[in-house]
Amino acid sequence: MSTKFLSRSFIFSIGRQWCQIRNGSTSTGKVIVASKEPFCESLTKGTRYSWCTCGLSHKQPFCDGSHKGSGMRPHRMKAEETCEVFFCGCKQTKTPPYCDGSHMSDDVQACVIGSSLS
DSSP states (O other): OEEOOOOHHHHHHHHHHTEEEEEOOOOOSOOBOOOSSOEEEEEOTTOEEEEOSSSOOSSTTBOOSTTTTTTOOOEEEEESSOEEEEEOSSSOOSSTTBOOSGGGSHHHHHSOTTSBOO
């Protein structure tokens, strides 16, 4: 299994090289900050994953259906390679579902985990 380190070029290329994105989230609801750091997860080639976009899941970074009724939906993908990736935990990333360093912003660091940004 290979380990991938967080870098801007990795973040932008990973969607094309390792994971096939199925249905991105479209949300109008308030996103909850689930963590102030990314989740490092091992992906298995051919396995489908649903990344939590709402921040409410108790199985972070993956969806457990807690978004139901919120108008939000998970970000679905299929791993095309067995590897480790960094999933966004703060849910503020511009490169979903992967961490882009947004958790280091003052707003995210100042908020309470389990709440939305003001």
